[in-house]
Amino acid sequence: MRHKPFFRWVLALGLLLLTGSALAYSLAPDMPELRQVGLTVLSEKKDGTCSVRWTDPFDRTTRTGTYRCDPDRDPLLKPPYHDPETRTGYESGFVVAEGSGRGRLYNLGEDDAAIDRWIDVSDMLAVFGLLLITTGVIGGNVRAVGRMSGVSRGVLDRAWRLAGAAAAVEEDRARAVEAVRTAWEPLHRARVREELGTVPVTRLRDDERRRFRTKEWERAGITTVRDVLDAGEWRLGQLPGVGRRTAEKALAAARWTAEGVSADTLVRLAAGRSDPRADSLVTALRVLVEAGPEGRAAAEAATELAEAEGDGAGPRFGQTSVDLLRGPGGELDVLAAWTDFERRPEEYYAALAEATRDAHRLVA
Known part of the structure; x- marks a missing residue:
């Protein structure tokens, strides 16, 4: 139908x-600008219809007309009680304050009926x-x-399974990347500290690009940027000729230098060295390398389930999770990881660069 x-x-x-x-x-017509005036009530009917007199506030002439007075106002304001001598009453009203009808009496509730x-x-x-x-x-x-209720149960079940598999792949990949970063960080930190130990303290500049007077620093054994970071603000401030502000500026300059060195320093892997930290890193990297580009693509497909139905995504998600869940199991796994690294080092370094992107931290 x-x-x-x-x-x-x-x-x-x-x-x-x-x-x-x-x-x-x-x-709707615009409400004219109005001005309030006092009205002298000459006569008044029970329904509030009044004959009134008022002074035009613009040309100061006396005018008369009909006005709808408030029948419920105080009787003392009605004629003849307000002014027994003239037998008049009092009411307040409004006159038009603009246009050709300027000064004309304006009856609220009647003149604005069109509005x-x-x-x-x-x-x-x-x-x-x-x-x-x-x-x-x-x-x-x-x-x-x-209309959606007509979708077959099998299609809905498959959609839920694909969603679960995609979420699992994304979670497994995030866990594998975090394992690489955890293993990489101490190696990277050590390399950065090593590099900072070769940068002389005389290279530091303050925020105005002026050199610090470092003779007293060097006499105290603070000869490199690493030494400045290790000394800290308090120890620097205790040196002769170095106050708190100078110590703050020196430490800020050292940190700025360390950030640049940290961003430029790479961790190099070399088989045959006895370093448990490198073993942990290469085995963690092997998980990402084994998953390969397909693993990354499967993780990205977690947000593209609309195309998953005809793309064989279910088995691909499952295989990727299996690859990403492989963890180090002992010395044999370490040996296998190093052997695999020597066979395809470019893929390991590519996986390391991707996993540690934006992960560089200041070494203090």
Whole structure:
């Protein structure tokens, strides 16, 4: 059966009515600027219809007219009690303060009736428009849910399985990358400290690019940037001629230098060296290398399940998780990792660069 967009038409009609509401509001006459004046009530009927006299505040002439007084105001303000001598009353009113009708008496509730009618029309159109829009949105969504309920159970089950497998791959890869970073960090830190130990303290500059006076530092054994970082602010500040501010600037300069060295320093792997830290790193890297580019692609596919149905993603996710869950199991695994590294070092260094991107830290 062909789908009929009934609720779309309801929504369109609601939007049309809402547009009409805005148009009606824009067509309503503007409320004129008013000025309050005192009115002398010459006579008054029970319904509040009054004959009044007032002084035009603009040309100072005396004018008379009809006005709708408040019938419920204090009786002492009504004629003849307000002024027994002239037998008049009192009321406050408004006159137009702009345009050709300037100075004319303005009856609230009567002269603005046209404005009220346009506003009422605008409000009515807005209410019906919002009701239709709400009906169209809710009804359309209910119908969409009804159509989705026709999806086969098998397709839904497969979608859930793929989602679970994709999430597992993403989690396993994140765990493998973290293992590489954990193994890499102490090696990288040691290499950075080694490099900083070769940078003489005379290379440091303050924030104005001026050299520090380092003779007293060198006499105290602080000869390299690494020594400055190890000494810290307190020890530097105790040296002759070095105050707290100079110590702060020196330490900041040393840290800035260390950040640059940290970003430029690479960890080199070499088989045959007895270093448990390098063993941990190469075995952790082997997990990523074994998973290969397919593992990275599978992890990225976790957010692309819409294409997974016809892409064989289920088995690919499963195999990637198996590869990523392989961990070091002992000396044989270490030996196998080094052997594999010697066979394809480029892939190991590529995996290391990707895993440690943006992971360089300041060595203090």
